[in-house]
Amino acid sequence: MRKGTILFLIVAIMLVPVTAIFAAAAPEDDGVETHAFIFKNTGNPYGDKQMEGFEDGIVEQGFEAILRAPDQPTAEAQIQIIEQLIAQRVASISITGNDFDALQPVLNRAMDEGITVISADSAVNPASRMTHVNQADSEMIGRTLIQAAYDMADGAGDIAILSATSQASNQNLWIEWMQRELEENADKYADLNLVRIAYGDDLRDKSVSETEGLLQSFPDLEVIIAPTTVGIAAAGRVITDRGLIGDVKVTGLGLPSEMAEYIENGATPYMFLWNPIDVGYLAAFTATALVNGDITGAEGETFSASRLGDFEIVGAGDGGTEILLGAPFRFDPSNIDEWKDVY
Numbered sequence: 001m002r003k004g005t006i007l008f009l010i011v012a013i014m015l016v017p018v019t020a021i022f023a024a025a026a027p028e029d030d031g032v033e034t035h036a037f038i039f040k041n042t043g044n045p046y047g048d049k050q051m052e053g054f055e056d057g058i059v060e061q062g063f064e065a066i067l068r069a070p071d072q073p074t075a076e077a078q079i080q081i082i083e084q085l086i087a088q089r090v091a092s093i094s095i096t097g098n099d100f101d102a103l104q105p106v107l108n109r110a111m112d113e114g115i116t117v118i119s120a121d122s123a124v125n126p127a128s129r130m131t132h133v134n135q136a137d138s139e140m141i142g143r144t145l146i147q148a149a150y151d152m153a154d155g156a157g158d159i160a161i162l163s164a165t166s167q168a169s170n171q172n173l174w175i176e177w178m179q180r181e182l183e184e185n186a187d188k189y190a191d192l193n194l195v196r197i198a199y200g201d202d203l204r205d206k207s208v209s210e211t212e213g214l215l216q217s218f219p220d221l222e223v224i225i226a227p228t229t230v231g232i233a234a235a236g237r238v239i240t241d242r243g244l245i246g247d248v249k250v251t252g253l254g255l256p257s258e259m260a261e262y263i264e265n266g267a268t269p270y271m272f273l274w275n276p277i278d279v280g281y282l283a284a285f286t287a288t289a290l291v292n293g294d295i296t297g298a299e300g301e302t303f304s305a306s307r308l309g310d311f312e313i314v315g316a317g318d319g320g321t322e323i324l325l326g327a328p329f330r331f332d333p334s335n336i337d338e339w340k341d342v343y
């Protein structure tokens with residue numbers, strides 16, 4: 001072997017591991033900025049719509065969207081995904097949190113590494129985020145749902161709440177406002193008894209069995225309030241299958257596409273929601289405005305969210321800041337038909 005060839009081989013052998021190390025550490029990107037959205041868990045059509053809106057907003061701006069959700073709605077599962085996204089060096093992470101506080105260490109690490117972090121739909125605590133995209137005023141949601149239950153129960157009887165997980169910050173905040181509505185208007189609600197808060201964990205089967213448990217424990221139940229699209233659809237199914245339409249009313253927050261059947265058959269006289277596609281779309285423009293430095297997440301800043309118009313960052317009830325999408329819509333037999341194919 002010639003001296004030159006030997007030298008070439010030695011240099012080549014030395015270079016292989018070095019390039020291998022660089023290849024492993026390099027971000028998986030094709031040069032296009034990537035923005036990630038993490039939902040609570042898979043199998044939730046509401047989450048799919050939110051992620052669809054996020055992807056639309058990111059792609060419209062010429063970037064790439066990464067959409068992730070764990071199998072189970074837990075903080076631990078979301079932490080694993082966040083760790084992967086930090087390693088991938090995404091530009092931003094928008095998260096629908098499975099816990100208010102538990103994600104803080106990993107989200108702080110992401111922000112320390114220069115990644116923009118916001119929450120959307122279900123907030124993480126103010127120290128874990130730059131701002132939050134709130135679908136609708138939480139106080140209004142909570143108070144409106146109790147007023148709906150009062151109306152459906154004709155002012156008296158047992159009512160129960162079927163929620164998502166016990167750690168879900170959005171549901172917990174709405175439930176807090178439901179309880180405040182009851183306490184602050186004790187005379188009005190003197191004959192209305194909130195008998196239980198059950199947790200279906202945003203899993204269909206668990207929500208069905210929790211509904212069955214409520215019916216068994218409280219035979220005189222008048223109304224089930226489910227502030228979760230998974231819970232309300234499960235409750236609508238159970239009430240319909242058991243022939244209890246009219247005896248036990250179901251209301252809460254539901255997707256028109258999943259609830260049209262129960263609004264039409266009377267199991268749900270009316271319910272509320274916002275447009276989940278718009279929540280995701282607004283998150284996309286919030287995340288990129290932060291990455292671009294157009295905003296920092298401070299109260300009073302404004303930015304444009306393309307087809308949705310201009311938004312202002314406002315103070316949130318938890319001490320952080322947020323962006324409010326708008327007022328929730330009411331769905332009933334008069335309008336469900338026009339919405340059931342939209343979301």
Ligand code: RAM
Nearest residue numbers: 046164227228229230253
């Ligand atoms: C479920 C989820 C989501 C919530 C809706 C109303 O799909 O819990 O976070 O916003 O219901």
